[in-house]
Amino acid sequence: xxxxxxxxxxxxxxxxxxxxxxxxxxxxxxxxxxxxxxxxxxxxxxxxxxxxxxxxxxxxxxxxxxxxxxxxxxxxxxxxxxxxxxxxxxxxxxxxxxxxxxxxxxxxxxxxxxxxxxxxxxxxxxxxxxxxxxxxxxxxxxxxxxxxxxxxxxxxxxxxxxxxxxxxxxxxxxxxxxxxxxxxxxxxxxxxxxxxxxxxxxxxxxxxxxxxxxxxxxxxxxxxxxxxxxxxxxxxxxxxxxxxxxxxxxxxxxxxxxxxxxxxxxxxxxxxxxxxxxxxxxxxxxxxxxxxxxxxxxxxxxxxxxxxxxxxxxxxxxxxxxxxxxxxxxxxxxxxxxxxxxxxxxxxxxxxxxxxxxxxxxxxxxxxxxxxxxxxxxxxxxxxxxxxxxxxxxxxxxxxxxxxxxxxxxxxxxxxxxxxxxxxxxxxxxxxxxxxxxxxxxxxxxxxxxxxxxxxxxxxxxxxxxxxxxxxxxxxxxxxxxxxxxxxxxxxxxxxxxxxxxxxxxxxxxxxxxxxxxxxxxxxxxxxxxxxxxxxxxxxxxx
Numbered sequence: 417x418x419x420x421x422x423x424x425x426x427x428x429x430x431x432x433x434x435x436x437x438x439x440x441x442x443x444x445x446x447x448x449x450x451x452x453x454x455x456x457x458x459x460x461x462x463x464x465x466x467x468x469x470x471x472x473x474x475x476x477x478x479x480x481x482x483x484x485x486x487x488x489x490x491x492x493x494x495x496x497x498x499x500x501x502x503x504x505x506x507x508x509x510x511x512x513x514x515x516x517x518x519x520x521x522x523x524x525x526x527x528x529x530x531x532x533x534x535x536x537x538x539x540x541x542x543x544x545x546x547x548x549x550x551x552x553x554x555x556x557x558x559x560x561x562x563x564x565x566x567x568x569x570x571x572x573x574x575x576x577x578x579x580x581x582x583x584x585x586x587x588x589x590x591x592x593x594x595x596x597x598x599x600x601x602x603x604x605x606x607x608x609x610x611x612x613x614x615x616x617x618x619x620x621x622x623x624x625x626x627x628x629x630x631x632x633x634x635x636x637x638x639x640x641x642x643x644x645x646x647x648x649x650x651x652x653x654x655x656x657x658x659x660x661x662x663x664x665x666x667x668x669x670x671x672x673x674x675x676x677x678x679x680x681x682x683x684x685x686x687x688x689x690x691x692x693x694x695x696x697x698x699x700x701x702x703x704x705x706x707x708x709x710x711x712x713x714x715x716x717x718x719x720x721x722x723x724x725x726x727x728x729x730x731x732x733x734x735x736x737x738x739x740x741x742x743x744x745x746x747x748x749x750x751x752x753x754x755x756x757x758x759x760x761x762x763x764x765x766x767x768x769x770x771x772x773x774x775x776x777x778x779x780x781x782x783x784x785x786x787x788x789x790x791x792x793x794x795x796x797x798x799x800x801x802x803x804x805x806x807x808x809x810x811x812x813x814x815x816x817x818x819x820x821x822x823x824x825x826x827x828x829x830x831x832x833x834x835x836x837x838x839x840x841x842x843x844x845x846x847x848x849x850x851x852x853x854x855x856x857x858x859x860x861x862x863x864x865x866x867x868x869x870x871x872x873x874x875x876x877x878x879x880x881x882x883x884x885x886x887x888x889x890x891x892x893x894x895x896x897x898x899x900x901x902x903x904x905x906x907x908x909x910x911x912x913x914x915x916x917x918x919x920x921x922x923x924x925x926x927x928x929x930x931x932x933x934x935x936x937x938x939x940x941x942x943x944x945x946x947x948x949x950x951x952x953x954x955x956x957x958x959x
Contacts, residue, residue, distance in 0.1 A: 426524025455547035464644030472558035473667030480565030493903030495529035499585040508699035529578035561667040569622035572681035579685035582692040616677040769849035792860025802925035820892025850885025876924025876935035886945040893952035
């Protein structure tokens with residue numbers, strides 16, 4: 417089999433495996449919901465007091481800009497972990513014994529990542545046609561202006577992200593939860609660079625190009641244009657609360673100078689695969705580049721020796737204990753348990769879930785969490801306090817993301833699901849542990865709202881503390897992976913609380929959202945998510 421056929425076979429098999437997951441369907445639903453919000457005008461781009469007339473050109477640029485940012489952020493978490501899955505399931509060790517080259521394997525994985533993201537984009541493009549009529553389009557359909565921004569802006573950005581994932585998965589420190597958190601800041605750097613750096617070759621997401629072209633058209637056609645620009649939820653910025661004026665924008669005039677930098681992103685993507693191939697350990701840590709460098713520096717060899725010595729010592733102790741247990745087994749008689757002992761207390765289960773939730777965190781994690789907690793107590797009331805709460809509730813995202821997934825990750829499902837009252841006690845205890853984590857990390861805001869007797873804001877804060885773990889539990893139970901929650905929650909957090917969008921603010925940071933009763937909607941959403949998690953867990957128990 418040729419190298420090309422091998423790459424195609426790997427990409428096809430991996431794509432089909434991931435396309436059958438619930439996480440893929442949930443991502444499609446979230447993307448279509450975002451498209452719907454764009455069509456009805458709740459999310460989009462505004463230029464001071466203006467926005468474009470809803471035609472093919474304006475909808476195309478809105479879809480390209482919003483999906484380029486949203487899918488590039490969420491899609492990273494959706495496609496990540498394919499190499500790590502092969503490592504844990506043992507498939508990787510089988511592939512390592514074949515003549516399959518590193519580049520062919522990683523190229524197949526990268527193409528599979530790209531296909532997953534491209535399918536999401538294709539479905540969004542197909543939904544653009546009814547969206548024009550849903551939003552009341554004021555011009556005839558123009559396929560070129562509607563689809564060209566998606567093809568030239570969003571698709572190359574998704575190709576780069578799909579290949580960048582392979583680099584993250586081949587670096588030991590970035591393939592874990594730390595890499596998931598680090599990508600948030602990396603994506604933010606790409607987003608900011610697109611706006612601030614004038615060079616199109618550094619504009620990975622394409623937002624800088626669109627901003628430049630739209631601003632140029634606005635300055636030429638609008639005499640009273642003040643230079644304002646915002647991207648996100650309409651209504652998050654005070655001057656956008658009034659009805660916006662509309663102006664006609666005819667779209668981007670695509671030239672070779674605009675298209676060439678976008679096409680070069682495919683070469684950047686191929687370069688990421690080459691870098692990943694150089695770093696890939698072929699499922700043998702001793703063959704990895706970082707391990708070999710550590711051996712040269714005299715670090716990895718010492719650590720490996722210590723681990724080997726410790727493992728040998730533990731094996732000897734276990735063998736000795738097994739011999740002693742075998743010698744005593746004939747004289748051991750188990751006493752029957754009383755009926756009351758068979759009934760586990762909910763408090764004990766809750767404490768166990770809390771220990772599992774907090775287990776394995778380093779002292780640096782606790783140090784940052786404490787700093788954010790102090791900030792929620794000390795920050796001035798208002799926007800500053802809200803920002804501290806937003807960051808205090810994004811920091812534990814890797815803890816919440818493990819909810820509902822530990823049974824699948826560690827293979828303990830048969831043990832947990834066969835225990836008494838697993839559905840009526842263990843699942844609520846897991847959710848309560850997540851709520852406790854939210855209450856502790858955001859305690860400063862709740863305490864100050866309580867002292868100030870701001871009951872609506874306090875209620876919104878409590879609902880936010882309940883909504884986050886409910887979302888994590890529902891997504892974790894149905895997807896079996898932590899990546900879906902990490903991606904969707906991060907995007908939701910960025911668009912909603914961080915951008916102060918009232919309708920998407922599930923933390924109650926926006927006073928306008930609290931006054932409009934938005935937290936009540938998230939209270940019902942919390943109940944719905946818990947019901948979804950309950951149905952998913954019951955399905956797992958019965959199967």
